[in-house]
Every structure is written in C-alpha cells, then in structure tokens.
Amino acid sequence: MAKSNTSKHKTVEYGRYGYYFIAPFFIVFAIFQLWPLIYTIGLAFCENYYDTMWNAEVGPYFNGLANFATIFKSTEGTYFDTYTFRALGNTLIMWFMNFAPQILLALLLAVWFTDTRVKIKAQGAYKVLVFMPNIITAATISVLFYKLFDYPNGPINQLLVNAGIWEQPYQFLATKWATRSIISFINFWMWYGNTMIVLTAGVLGISPSLFEAARVDGATSWEIFKNVTLPLLRPIMLFTLVNSAIGGLQMYDIPKLLTTSGRGDPDFTTRTITMYIRELAFTGARQMGKAGAASLVLFVVTLFFSLVLFYIMRDKDAIKEKKAIKAAQKARKGAN
Amino acid sequence: MNKEKDGGLHASIMIQQIIRNAICIFLCLLSLIPFWIMIVNATRTSVAIQSSFSMIPSTHFMENWNNLLKQAATQASLWRYMGNSLLIAVSSTVLSVYFSTMTAYGVTAYKFKGANFAWAFIMAIMMIPVQVSSIGFFRFMYAIGWGNNYLPLIIPAIAAPATVFFMRQYMISALPLEILDSARIDGSGEFRTFNTIAMPLMKPAVATQCIFAFIGSWNNFYTPSMLLTSQVKFTLPMFVQQMRGERFRSDHGMIYAGLAVTIMPIFIVYFILSKYIIAGVALGGVKE
Structure with a gap:
C-alpha cells in the first residue's frame, strides 16, 4: 500500500517536467502562428490601406463586413464574380488538373512496385529518379520551365518546330489553358x-x-486490385487527397515565377488566391484589410x-466502443 | 501440357515486365530531361541557345559562370545568397528538430494533466498552413522591428507540428520508458536524461527530419520574399526570381548557368541521402 503511494507521488512529481x-513549442506557436492568425482575422474586419497620395497609412479602423462585401460582391452587384473567387477558382482548377493524373499514376506505380508476380528489379533506382523533382527548389524549377517554354526561341518551341510538329513557335505563356496546363504539369x-x-x-x-487468399480463390489481378487493394488503400488515398488539396490551395511559387509578369498571366487566369492576397497587401494601395478578408476566406476553405480529413480519419473503433458503453449504461439504467 | 501453360505464363510475365520497365524508364527520363537541358544550355553561348536546340554539352560554361558572378556582384555576391540560405536553413533545422523531439518527449514520457489535449492540439494545427496568417505575421514582425531580419524565418521553426508528429511516432517504438526510470535511479536530471539518453536513441528519426527541415527551409520562397527587403539579405530562391529580370534577361547561357548552380547543392545532397529521404517519405505517409 505504502509502496503504491510513493510511486503515485513520483509520477505526479515528474509530470510537471x-x-x-x-x-517552447506552445510559446512559439502562440506568438508566431496563433497571434498572427488572430491579427489577420482582426484586420479582415478593419479598414486598413495605404494612401499613396498622402503617403500615409489609413486605419486600421473597424468597418464591420465592408471588406467581405467587396470580396463576395462584384461592382456590378453579382455574387462570387470577384477577383478573389476567380483566383480561388484558378487555384482549384490547377490543383485538380494536377491531382487527378497524379493519384492515378501514383496508384499504378504503387501496384506495379508491389506486384510479387511481375517483379520490377530496378525499382529502387526508379523511385529515386521519379521522386527527385520533389526536393528541388520550386522557384528554380519555375524559372527553368519559364525558360524552356520561352517564345519564340525556347527549347520546347525549337524542338516542336524542328520536328515539324508546328510550323510556327507557340506562345505558351500567353495562352490561358497552356499556362494552366504547364503549372499543373x-x-x-x-x-x-x-x-x-x-x-x-x-x-x-x-x-x-489477404492477397494470397484472393489468389487461391482464383481472383485475377484486376479483381484483387479492385476488391482488396483499393478498399484497404482508401484511407491513405483520402489522406493524400486532403493533404494535396490543402497544399494546392496555397500554391504560390510556381505561378508567381512562371507567368510573364508574375501576376498570373494571361489576364489573371493563373493567379492563385495566395498571389492575389499578397498583391492586395503589398502592392499599390496595400489593402491589408481586404487582404485579411481574402485570407479568412482561404482559411475557411482550408x-x-x-475537417473532412478529421472526419474520415476519426477512430471508428473508439467511437463504436463509446457507443457500446453508452448503450450498456443505458441498458443498466433501464434495468435499475 | 502443364509445361506449355507454364511457358505461356512466363512469356506473359516477361512482356509485362518489359512494358512496365519501359514506362518507368520513360518517367525517369521525364524527371531528368528538363535538368539535362538546363545543364547543356549552361555550357552554351547565348547565341547558340537562341539559334538551335541541343542535347550535347558545349564548352562555354566558365564564360557563363564568370558572367553570372559578375552580374550578380553588381548587387551582392552569389556566394552571399548561398551563405544566407545556408545560415537560415541550418539554424532553423537545428531548432526545429531539437525542439520537436523535446515536445514529442514531453507528451510521450510524462503523464500530466492536459497531455492528451496537447497532443490532440498539435495534430489539429498540423493542417494550418502559414499562408493564411501571413498578413498578420508580416505586420506583427514589422511592428516589433523584426522585418527584414532572419529571426522570423528561424525562430518559428521551433513549433513544427509535422516534425513533432513524426518524432512521437518513432519515439513510441524506439524509446523504452524503463530506461528513463533507470536513469532517474542513477540520479540523472530530467533534461540531462533527454539530452544524453533519449536524443541518441532517436538518431535515425533526427537524421530523417533534419534532411526534410533543411530542404524545406532551403527551398522556401514564400516567407523570405515577403519579409526581406535589402538585397544583401536575399536568399537563393529570391536570387533565382531576380534572374528573370532585366539584368539577366539578355544572356540566356548565364541564366541557365545560374539555375544549374542553385540546384547543384540540393542535387548532391539528394543523391547521397536519397535512400533515407525515400524511407522517410514512406514512414511519414503511413499515418494512422
């Protein structure tokens, strides 16, 4: 008895460590992430910009939902037809154009690399090379592609014209869908x-x-993939989806450094939401208030x-157990 | 008859192997070709680049390289940008990995009120990207006089939820808590136990996370380009952005040389450490 008391005392004492x-983690988080987030949300409800004529900052003064009004409602009075939502739309389009082929190819390769029947011996080397672009600086890659798709004498245009595929060099970076496709690619x-x-x-x-059992039952490779691999892979695939969507929503480096003026050419059709927020906040009239409101929209979408991820990833067994316990308690109460 | 069937099966596997390998080789080439064109063009003169496409290196690399150094030096030396990036990346990596291990240790090795909540909180904030709060971050940093300074690029690395997550996953399997008890009996203080016993046991995870933290910071363009204003403080990705500008535009060979040089350090690091990097990605992805 005395022994258990001392050991209990011990854990309590060490617990404070x-x-x-x-x-340190929570202090730094509070100062450098939480406070800036609160600050941004606060600015969203304030009038705050830089008056270039008087060379002075205006605000921040509280102005309610005025910033949100300009974000949701266009000057013609239609809703969602604004630069903010167009930028959000661009971002989502370019994210989806990259994600759909990405998950399909990744899935195909994952199945190939784990296939015990058709072995791929050099898969170590393949993985190293296929993964490589992921760790190279996105800024450098964007400027490299900017040079590769240069008009009229960039290497891609030279290749296409030399091979006789096109007679004239093509202005990739002045065409909406070509630019979007390059960014997605x-x-x-x-x-x-x-x-x-x-x-x-x-x-x-x-x-x-599981694979063995399916094979013994005479399932074909396709059936095994469809009925064993895919259902069991679903949680990881959904995790990848949400992770990629959240990352994709923040897309900045590539469109910023690939497009000719750095503002999402042509005609702002490749301007992402983060590019737009920074344009609002750091160029021209420096509309910090409106940028804050746009940030809040981005935050809500993120x-x-x-939350979708949390909902999917929630511990289903734990929830079931809780429910079972509750039901048991209810039953006991009823019995009493 | 059985033998014949076996032979047919074998042939179909062979065909499958050939098709799959061919596609994989194509994908590998797809990864390499843009960089190969970059390296080749870094060795050619601007005139040659403008007039024709080539996959064979030429001999003008030193010329382009010297032009690049000269052009960069009109504002700040190329080495300066590299040094700046290195300084930020190394400091933030050390802070991020050390304090993340510490945080993971705190919620794993000790039983205290709120430990579960702290862990749930870390998981919850993992998904919040820095971009959504960057307006407030920018204003706050300038308000406390930290604008155009490296501190806002280094200090926030202490709170890296994803690194904490990885560290804890590893810690649960690699750090037996009984060891900590025996260290206590030997009279070791709690922080000493962490530094001399827990940290060394975490070495593989620390190494993996060091690589990721370093690459993440080295490649970061978003925050530095928002905060830094004086040319001598610029990082390498910011210099890359400048290579698109007026000063460099006329000399294509020089730009390709510049891109090649900025990529080289990370290329070398990758091919030395690729095994660990890929293992780390696989581990990080399999989150329950």
Whole structure:
C-alpha cells in the first residue's frame, strides 16, 4: 500500500517536467502562428490601406463586413464574380488538373512496385529518379520551365518546330489553358513520386495473406486490385487527397515565377488566391484589410478540407466502443 | 501440357515486365530531361541557345559562370545568397528538430494533466498552413522591428507540428520508458536524461527530419520574399526570381548557368541521402 503511494507521488512529481518540455513549442506557436492568425482575422474586419497620395497609412479602423462585401460582391452587384473567387477558382482548377493524373499514376506505380508476380528489379533506382523533382527548389524549377517554354526561341518551341510538329513557335505563356496546363504539369511532375512512395508503403502495409487468399480463390489481378487493394488503400488515398488539396490551395511559387509578369498571366487566369492576397497587401494601395478578408476566406476553405480529413480519419473503433458503453449504461439504467 | 501453360505464363510475365520497365524508364527520363537541358544550355553561348536546340554539352560554361558572378556582384555576391540560405536553413533545422523531439518527449514520457489535449492540439494545427496568417505575421514582425531580419524565418521553426508528429511516432517504438526510470535511479536530471539518453536513441528519426527541415527551409520562397527587403539579405530562391529580370534577361547561357548552380547543392545532397529521404517519405505517409 505504502509502496503504491510513493510511486503515485513520483509520477505526479515528474509530470510537471512534461510542461517544461512542451512549453517552447506552445510559446512559439502562440506568438508566431496563433497571434498572427488572430491579427489577420482582426484586420479582415478593419479598414486598413495605404494612401499613396498622402503617403500615409489609413486605419486600421473597424468597418464591420465592408471588406467581405467587396470580396463576395462584384461592382456590378453579382455574387462570387470577384477577383478573389476567380483566383480561388484558378487555384482549384490547377490543383485538380494536377491531382487527378497524379493519384492515378501514383496508384499504378504503387501496384506495379508491389506486384510479387511481375517483379520490377530496378525499382529502387526508379523511385529515386521519379521522386527527385520533389526536393528541388520550386522557384528554380519555375524559372527553368519559364525558360524552356520561352517564345519564340525556347527549347520546347525549337524542338516542336524542328520536328515539324508546328510550323510556327507557340506562345505558351500567353495562352490561358497552356499556362494552366504547364503549372499543373509542374505540380504533377513534382508530386506524383511522393504520392507513389506513400501509396507503395500503404500497399506494403496490407497483410500479404489477404492477397494470397484472393489468389487461391482464383481472383485475377484486376479483381484483387479492385476488391482488396483499393478498399484497404482508401484511407491513405483520402489522406493524400486532403493533404494535396490543402497544399494546392496555397500554391504560390510556381505561378508567381512562371507567368510573364508574375501576376498570373494571361489576364489573371493563373493567379492563385495566395498571389492575389499578397498583391492586395503589398502592392499599390496595400489593402491589408481586404487582404485579411481574402485570407479568412482561404482559411475557411482550408479548414473545411481539414475537417473532412478529421472526419474520415476519426477512430471508428473508439467511437463504436463509446457507443457500446453508452448503450450498456443505458441498458443498466433501464434495468435499475 | 502443364509445361506449355507454364511457358505461356512466363512469356506473359516477361512482356509485362518489359512494358512496365519501359514506362518507368520513360518517367525517369521525364524527371531528368528538363535538368539535362538546363545543364547543356549552361555550357552554351547565348547565341547558340537562341539559334538551335541541343542535347550535347558545349564548352562555354566558365564564360557563363564568370558572367553570372559578375552580374550578380553588381548587387551582392552569389556566394552571399548561398551563405544566407545556408545560415537560415541550418539554424532553423537545428531548432526545429531539437525542439520537436523535446515536445514529442514531453507528451510521450510524462503523464500530466492536459497531455492528451496537447497532443490532440498539435495534430489539429498540423493542417494550418502559414499562408493564411501571413498578413498578420508580416505586420506583427514589422511592428516589433523584426522585418527584414532572419529571426522570423528561424525562430518559428521551433513549433513544427509535422516534425513533432513524426518524432512521437518513432519515439513510441524506439524509446523504452524503463530506461528513463533507470536513469532517474542513477540520479540523472530530467533534461540531462533527454539530452544524453533519449536524443541518441532517436538518431535515425533526427537524421530523417533534419534532411526534410533543411530542404524545406532551403527551398522556401514564400516567407523570405515577403519579409526581406535589402538585397544583401536575399536568399537563393529570391536570387533565382531576380534572374528573370532585366539584368539577366539578355544572356540566356548565364541564366541557365545560374539555375544549374542553385540546384547543384540540393542535387548532391539528394543523391547521397536519397535512400533515407525515400524511407522517410514512406514512414511519414503511413499515418494512422
């Protein structure tokens, strides 16, 4: 009895060290992430810009929902037809154009690399090379592609004209869908290797006996993929989806450094939401208030995706257990 | 008959192997070709680059390289940008990995009120990207006189939820808590136990996270380009942005040389450490 008392005392005493160990993280988080977030949300409800004529800052003064009005409602009075939502739309379009082929190719490669029947011996080398673009500076890659798709004498135009595919060089970066496709391609090219490695690890995590059992039952490779691999891989694929969506919403470096003026050419059709926020806040009239409101919109959309992830990833067994306990308690109460 | 069937099966596997390898080789080439064109063009003169496409290196690299150094030096030396990036990346990596291990240790090795909440909180904030709060961050940093300074690029690395997450996952399997008890009996203080016993046991995870933290900071363009204003403080990705500008535009060979030089350090690091990097990605991805 006395012994258990002392050991209990001990854990309580050492417990306080836990606070010391986690303190730096929470202090830094509060100062450098939480406070800026609150500050941004606060600015969203304020009038704050730089008067270039008087060379002076205006505000921040509280002005309610005025910033949001300009973000949701265009000058013609239509809703969602604003620069903010167009930028958000551009971002989502370019994210989806990269994600759809990315997940398909990654899935195909993951299945190939884990196939025990058709072995790919050099897969170590393939993984190293396919993943490589992921760790190269996005800024450098963007400027490189900017040079490669140069008009009229960039290497791609030279190749296409030399090969006789096109008679005239093509102005890739002055065409909406060509520019969007290039940005999506760069994202795809940088990230499918990463997704492939994650999914490969996922397939390897599936119990081999399941595959064996399916094979003994005479299932074809396609049936095994459809009925064993895919359902068991779903949580990881959804995790990849949400992760990629959240990352994609913040897309900045590539469109910023690839487009000719750095403002999402042509005609702002490749301007992403983060590019727009920074344009609002740091150029011209420096509309910090409106930028704050646009940030809040981005935050809400990001939060939505995170909550979807949390909902999907929630511990279903734990919830079931809780429900069972509650039901049991109810039953006992009823019996009493 | 059985033998014949076996042979047919074998042939179909062979065909499958050839197709799959061919596609993989194509994808590998796709990864390499843009960089190969960059390296080739870094060795050619601007006139040659303008007039024709080539996959064979020429001999003008030193020329382009010297032009690049000269052009960069009109504002600040190329080495300066590299040094700046290196300074920021190394400092933030050390802080991020050390304090993340510490945080993970705090919630794993100690039982205290709120430990579970702290962990849930870290998981919850993992998904919040820095971009959504950058307006407030910018204003706050300038308000306290930290604008155009490296501190806002280094200090926030202490709170890196994803690194904490990875560290804890590893810690649960690699750090037996009994060791900590025996260290206590031997009279070791809690912080000493962490530094001399827990940290060394975490070495593989620390190494993996060091690589990721370093690459993340080295490649960062978003925050530095928002905060830094004086040319001598610019980082390498910011210099890359400048290579698109007027000063460099006329000399294509020089730009390709510049891009090649900025990529080289990370290229070398990658090919030395690729095994660990890929293993780390696989581990990080399999989050329950």
